[in-house]
Amino acid sequence: MHKITFRFLIITFWCSVLLLTLYGPKIRQKDFQENSITVFTWGDIFDPSIIESFEKETGIRVHLNYYSANEELLVKLKATKAEGYDLIVPSDYAVRLLRREQLLQPLDKSKIHFWKDLNPVLLNLPYDTKNAFSIPFSWEIFGFGVDKDYFAGHELPESWRLIFDKNFINYRIGMVNDPIDATEFASMYLYGPQFKKANLQQQKEITHLLKEQHKWVEVYANFRTDYLLATKNCPVVVSSSSYIWRTMRLVPFVRFVIPKEGTFITIENLCIPKASKKQDLVYRFMNYLYRTESSAKHFSTFGFFPSTIHTDQWPDLDPMASKLIHATPEEFGHYRFLHEDDLPEATLRNLWVEVKTQ
């Protein structure tokens, strides 16, 4: 009897020790490092040199942690109840979801010095109508990276046909690896820019189209597609503009094609998670990021279009990029947001498995 009681006590003791260790960081909070912020971000959005110079200038330490999908960000932020991070960089639709989960804190615009420099077409968009929680940081559009050499002497339609038209395609392509993006691309091709949420019949058509496309897809990937282009694995890849701009600087035969039917835009935004208590440091960091030289560097390293319009002194701004950055609201109206009116996620993911399993 004694023995059993004691053993029970011992087991309880160890269980509590183990769990306490795990909850430790949560109980202790993370402000043990006063002069530092933790930024949860995409692997390739902040140039290390900018961070370094910021740290040198202000003495604030920046801890960078990376995710590779908005979904990853959402899962982790929900799991931690937004604790442990001081700044995150969600895409447009992720901002909407994070707002719905109430994981963001409202911004104090008085501390933001660059508001006037922001491109007005990027403000007050449906995912955050008054920009109360998010500031656009950079953006990119989807389009095609195309091998100019391959299409020399061929017709090159500036259209979604480049990846969907079975009568035209006789080459391998690199396709996005995301059911949501893929179905929206297919909808754009099938039903034009004004398409609505797909009904059952349309879902079938979309699935059919994507299944057919599978035959000439070399790689499904959200990353690395520019690399396929550069190594001449595929003459056409679906990609966001940033990758193509990066690649264009390295290999001469690449060009970016925007489908004339319309295309999709992704805006990366800066947001402060609800649990962060280091607002002051975060605002200082933000203000630093939006300096002209920082955003220029950002564009030249990663190829993301900046959300500010003062690009006069930028070193390597090509005409096409310049035109895109200074888009009129009308031109901007050609862009659609992804994830505006998604089908249920399970349905989409199931569709994607069906497409790839034939």
Place this chain on the structure above:
Amino acid sequence: MAKRECGAVREMKKIFLFRDYPFAIGIPAIIFQMLFFYLPLAILVVGSFIAFGEEGRLQGFTLEKLLFFMRAPYFKVIGYSLLLASGNALLCFLIAYPLAYYLAFRGKRIKNILLFLLIVPFWTNFLLHVYAWFFVLERQGFLNIFLQKLGLIHEPIAFLNSLFSVMVMMVYYYLPFMVLPIYSSLEKFDTRLIEASYDLGASWRQTMKKVLLPLSSRSIKTGFFLVYIPSFGEFAIPELMGGDRQMFVGSVVAHYILGDTTGSLGAAFTLISCCALIISATIWFKLIDYLLKRCVK
């Protein structure tokens, strides 16, 4: 009264300090295992049968999540995974056995160097191997250049993003898991048995079949399952080397688990595929036993 209490305290001390302190300090490993291995697994299993409503409220028992996967594509996914894992294990075995044989019986002086060379890649990050194979299998990669220089081919071949490249990487990664167990069983092996077999007039092939294979059968099974089980759940290699054109069990799990709202579906599929894995592993186990027994007859 006071005296009796004293006795009780002493008794407690005696039990605790002299008899049970080994238990107290020895048990953490088991607690750790129960708490962080079996409990999460149990939650995973139970979670596959529970429906959650809005805001994560419990709604009771459901088979819906399991039934969600009762569709042709998922059976195919499991089927492909079984093929991939079996193919990988077989290929590994075919490459590993001669290698282990050489290491154990013929390596002699360079044996240790060869073993060393076998383990070094195994002990480096596997993503780096993926990366290395990019370099080789690339359209402009080493292999294509090499073959073109030899004049064997004129146009570069697309090795990457195919079943071929997936298999290459799978075998590359899992080979040591097969070689090492077989090697260590062959190494312990009494070479006199082989000589005896030759003395009795058996040919090399007969000796192989009737002496070596059956006697190393245990380690063959160990190696087979060390390769088979993890390659069944593999998702990184097909994604990185195969362009993710074909989904396998691991990729489907990751596909659902990392989704925003489909986490528990991923858990349910994990459960289903585990069942498939257990059943197929049992079948393989019996089959290997049977084949090895037939060898002897």
Place this chain on the structure above:
Amino acid sequence: MKPITALARTANLTLVASTYLFLYVPLIVLLVFSFNSTPFPAPWTSFTWRWYHELFSSGPLWEAFRNSLIIALSSTFISITAGALLIFYATQGGRIGKALVLFYGNLIIPEVVLAVSLLGFFSLASIPLGLATLILAHTLLGLGFVIPLIYARFQELDHRLHEASLVLGATPLQTFFKVTLPLLRPTMITTALLVFIISFDDFVLSYFCAGSSAQTLSLYILSMLRSGISPIVNALTAILLILSSALVLIFFSLRSRTKLF
């Protein structure tokens, strides 16, 4: 007498040679191109140390490296200590033979499943993801190796040595530290090396269970792979190959009876 035929011998040798070619060609190609000045896997242009310089000056990479090191060291330490303590319990008459079966699961269950169940558990118990959770996950992986391997060696030990020590007047604890542990030491070191390297290289568990403050080397490499080819990775491969060769050398020089499997 009919020894192995010459044909079979040659076939065997050829197979072995080509296997090693298969193992090393990619690595050698990679190493050579880590000195190539063109970033894309283009033909050789000219020699450069540039990528090594970039590697050593890359802050996030070394932070990830440090994290991986912390995780690998802690999980190795925890799993080895827990294993040793369990063995101590066994020396004191604890019957852990049956409990041993519990630990086989860690190797049998695919890593993805373990990772998924752990992630579910963490989010259900709202345990913050981070270094601690990663260490925990890797410790589980480690225990799967440590306990069966050490226990197997422990059973091979002559239990009379333990008794002899007690009879000579050593307390159970003294006996453990003066007799049992020294006898198990070679096995413990090799197992520790194994667990360390497995944790250091682990990708799947880190992929699912990494939290805000824990970017491991594997995850960093993955992000590098995804954002295109960078010769820095070649340079990194070279460095890591040297490191793991050193570890394997230690492993070999111990000549312990621990088999990898």
Place this chain on the structure above:
Amino acid sequence: MRSIQLKKLKKTLQGEVIVDTIDLKIPSGKFFALLGPSGCGKTTLLRLIAGLEQADSGQIFLGDRDITGIPIHERPINMVFQNYALFPHLTVFENVAYSLKLKKMPPATIKSVVQKILEAFNLENHLYKLPHQLSGGQQQRVALARAIVDEPEVLLLDEPLAALDFKLRERMLIELIELQDKLKTTFIYVTHDQFEALTVADQMAIMNLDGQIEQIGTPKEIYEFPTSSFVAKFVGTTNILSGSLTNLETDPYIDIPQLGRFKVHIPQRKDWMKEGCPVIMSIRPEKIFISKKEVQNFSNVLKGTVHSIVYHGRSTQYNVMLPNKTRLQVFEQNEEHFTQEVIDYDNEVYLYWQKENAVLLEK
């Protein structure tokens, strides 16, 4: 030096009685041997004394101190194991110094003590060797040195010579006796080899397969006057004849069917001895004189035919077939001081013995 006393000691393992209610007093400073067939529980008894096993009931006293519940390492008792159990990771020196280091002796003292004892055991040249580099006899001596270096009150030896060859064993036995003489430590020596036990012991006890003590006494007492047929048969070889006891009061004799009457000697009347009760007579083979001729001066005589002869070197063994078809063993010393008569197969012989040399046992 204190004595060891066992009181009603009992031990069962998995429902099987290993040590059955043993009462035993082992005098201090003596060489005590515990002899019994394999599997009789003598090792378990030793382990109980050492503390390696816990008794189910009963007590163990060291002098007048009850040590039953005291942990092993606190008992001033050391043990030499059957396979020596030398620590393979420690050198000879470290092995021997092990218990001294535990007692936190100053290193200098340890060094001199260990060196002295290793010299006494002729091991001074092997100080820094590891156990596996030594021969069996050397390992044995290291084990002994290790066990006595901290001067225990009692030394337990669990078949310590079992792994040695015959010659070496004989030499080690002598060494052990000398060692015990010098140290005056109580030695408890467990063996299944009667030769070893009879050689070394001042006192010995015989255990039977049921885990009970059959007889305690000096080797001579045990050999010459066994009190049970188990002891008589287990220690040495003997001839057993059964019959009934008659004429108790005046001139007792044993009546054996088909063989006749033989005179017996009853030094002390036992309770079970009743007129006409069945009885066993045990005669050691070497106590019987064999001859083809009739000889006087012996109390008893028996006739038989030589069935087989086995030559042992220092003695010859004759197996003689008796009229009732039982066989009797006879040992004859081959001293050859005088010309001996030649006895051959199938010869008719007379077997003589003195009545004092036959022991009567309860049937």
